Amino acid sequence: MDDNTITKVVTQYMAAWNEPDDTARRALLEQCWSDGGVYLDPNVSLAGRDALATQIGKVMAGRPAARLEFMSGIDVHHNVVRFLWRLVRADGTCGDTSIDFGEIGADGRLVRIVGFFGPAPPLP
Numbered sequence: 001m002d003d004n005t006i007t008k009v010v011t012q013y014m015a016a017w018n019e020p021d022d023t024a025r026r027a028l029l030e031q032c033w034s035d036g037g038v039y040l041d042p043n044v045s046l047a048g049r050d051a052l053a054t055q056i057g058k059v060m061a062g063r064p065a066a067r068l069e070f071m072s073g074i075d076v077h078h079n080v081v082r083f084l085w086r087l088v089r090a091d092g093t094c095g096d097t098s099i100d101f102g103e104i105g106a107d108g109r110l111v112r113i114v115g116f117f118g119p120a121p122p123l124p
Contacts, residue, residue: 003076006104010074010081013102013110017056018067026053034109041115065090071097079104 012032019025029049038047039055046055060066072084081102087095096118105111 001079001104001108005108006076006079006081007074009104009108009110010083010102013113014068014070014085016053017059019056020060022053022057025056029053032109034105034107034111037105037110038112039115040113042117063087063089 009032012028016025016028016032019028026049029052033049033052035049036047037049037052039045039052044055046052066087066089068085069088070083071086075082081104082099084097084099086097089095098115098117100113100115102110102113
Protein backbone atom coordinates (compact mmCIF):
# COMPACT_ATOMS: atom_id res chain seq x y z
CA MET A 1 0.00 0.00 0.00
CA ASP A 2 1.42 3.39 -0.94
CA ASP A 3 1.90 6.32 1.42
CA ASN A 4 -0.82 8.44 -0.24
CA THR A 5 -3.43 5.73 0.32
CA ILE A 6 -2.37 5.36 3.95
CA THR A 7 -2.50 9.14 4.41
CA LYS A 8 -6.08 9.11 3.07
CA VAL A 9 -7.06 6.41 5.58
CA VAL A 10 -5.64 8.40 8.51
CA THR A 11 -7.35 11.57 7.25
CA GLN A 12 -10.69 9.70 7.17
CA TYR A 13 -10.03 8.50 10.72
CA MET A 14 -9.48 12.07 11.94
CA ALA A 15 -12.59 13.19 10.04
CA ALA A 16 -14.58 10.56 11.97
CA TRP A 17 -13.45 12.17 15.24
CA ASN A 18 -14.87 15.47 13.98
CA GLU A 19 -18.14 14.15 12.53
CA PRO A 20 -21.13 15.03 14.75
CA ASP A 21 -23.62 12.86 12.84
CA ASP A 22 -23.48 9.25 14.06
CA THR A 23 -24.48 7.76 10.68
CA ALA A 24 -21.89 9.78 8.79
CA ARG A 25 -19.26 8.98 11.46
CA ARG A 26 -19.94 5.26 11.11
CA ALA A 27 -19.68 5.54 7.31
CA LEU A 28 -16.25 7.16 7.66
CA LEU A 29 -15.13 4.47 10.08
CA GLU A 30 -16.35 1.76 7.68
CA GLN A 31 -13.84 3.10 5.17
CA CYS A 32 -10.85 3.51 7.48
CA TRP A 33 -11.27 1.29 10.59
CA SER A 34 -10.94 -2.49 10.50
CA ASP A 35 -13.84 -4.54 11.90
CA GLY A 36 -11.85 -5.59 14.97
CA GLY A 37 -9.56 -2.57 15.17
CA VAL A 38 -8.09 -1.82 18.60
CA TYR A 39 -8.00 1.71 20.07
CA LEU A 40 -5.93 2.54 23.16
CA ASP A 41 -5.36 5.85 24.93
CA PRO A 42 -4.67 6.72 28.57
CA ASN A 43 -8.42 6.70 29.32
CA VAL A 44 -9.84 3.84 27.27
CA SER A 45 -9.11 0.48 25.65
CA LEU A 46 -11.62 -0.83 23.14
CA ALA A 47 -11.97 -3.11 20.13
CA GLY A 48 -14.27 -2.96 17.14
CA ARG A 49 -15.71 -0.30 14.88
CA ASP A 50 -18.98 0.05 16.80
CA ALA A 51 -17.11 0.54 20.08
CA LEU A 52 -14.95 3.25 18.51
CA ALA A 53 -17.95 5.03 16.97
CA THR A 54 -19.67 5.01 20.35
CA GLN A 55 -16.55 6.30 22.12
CA ILE A 56 -16.16 9.15 19.64
CA GLY A 57 -19.81 10.08 20.23
CA LYS A 58 -19.23 10.16 24.00
CA VAL A 59 -16.15 12.34 23.63
CA MET A 60 -18.00 14.72 21.32
CA ALA A 61 -20.96 14.95 23.73
CA GLY A 62 -18.57 15.92 26.52
CA ARG A 63 -16.92 18.63 24.40
CA PRO A 64 -19.63 20.21 22.24
CA ALA A 65 -18.36 21.91 19.06
CA ALA A 66 -14.73 20.93 19.77
CA ARG A 67 -12.65 19.40 17.00
CA LEU A 68 -9.36 17.64 16.48
CA GLU A 69 -6.82 19.05 14.06
CA PHE A 70 -3.53 17.73 12.73
CA MET A 71 -0.41 19.34 14.17
CA SER A 72 1.96 17.42 11.89
CA GLY A 73 2.03 15.52 8.67
CA ILE A 74 1.41 11.79 8.68
CA ASP A 75 4.65 9.82 8.98
CA VAL A 76 4.46 6.38 7.32
CA HIS A 77 6.75 3.38 7.15
CA HIS A 78 6.02 -0.34 6.89
CA ASN A 79 2.26 0.26 7.21
CA VAL A 80 2.83 2.05 10.52
CA VAL A 81 1.82 5.69 11.05
CA ARG A 82 2.41 8.45 13.53
CA PHE A 83 0.95 11.93 13.68
CA LEU A 84 0.42 14.78 16.11
CA TRP A 85 -2.95 16.36 16.78
CA ARG A 86 -4.61 18.72 19.21
CA LEU A 87 -8.05 19.45 20.53
CA VAL A 88 -9.51 22.84 19.58
CA ARG A 89 -12.37 23.81 21.88
CA ALA A 90 -15.52 25.64 20.75
CA ASP A 91 -14.08 28.94 22.02
CA GLY A 92 -10.94 28.48 19.90
CA THR A 93 -8.59 27.63 22.76
CA CYS A 94 -6.39 24.60 22.26
CA GLY A 95 -5.63 21.57 24.35
CA ASP A 96 -2.30 19.78 24.51
CA THR A 97 -0.66 18.39 21.41
CA SER A 98 -0.95 14.62 21.43
CA ILE A 99 0.58 11.82 19.38
CA ASP A 100 -0.96 8.72 17.86
CA PHE A 101 0.77 5.65 16.47
CA GLY A 102 -1.20 3.33 14.23
CA GLU A 103 -0.98 0.26 12.06
CA ILE A 104 -2.64 -0.36 8.70
CA GLY A 105 -3.86 -3.92 8.16
CA ALA A 106 -3.91 -6.10 5.08
CA ASP A 107 -7.41 -4.80 4.22
CA GLY A 108 -6.04 -1.23 3.96
CA ARG A 109 -7.77 0.00 7.11
CA LEU A 110 -6.44 0.89 10.55
CA VAL A 111 -6.17 -2.13 12.84
CA ARG A 112 -4.66 -0.28 15.80
CA ILE A 113 -4.24 3.21 17.17
CA VAL A 114 -2.30 3.90 20.35
CA GLY A 115 -2.55 7.48 21.55
CA PHE A 116 -0.57 9.48 24.09
CA PHE A 117 -1.88 12.77 25.47
CA GLY A 118 0.32 15.77 26.18
CA PRO A 119 4.08 16.13 26.00
CA ALA A 120 6.48 13.27 26.63
CA PRO A 121 7.62 12.99 30.24
CA PRO A 122 10.87 14.71 31.21
CA LEU A 123 14.04 12.77 31.79
CA PRO A 124 14.57 11.79 35.44
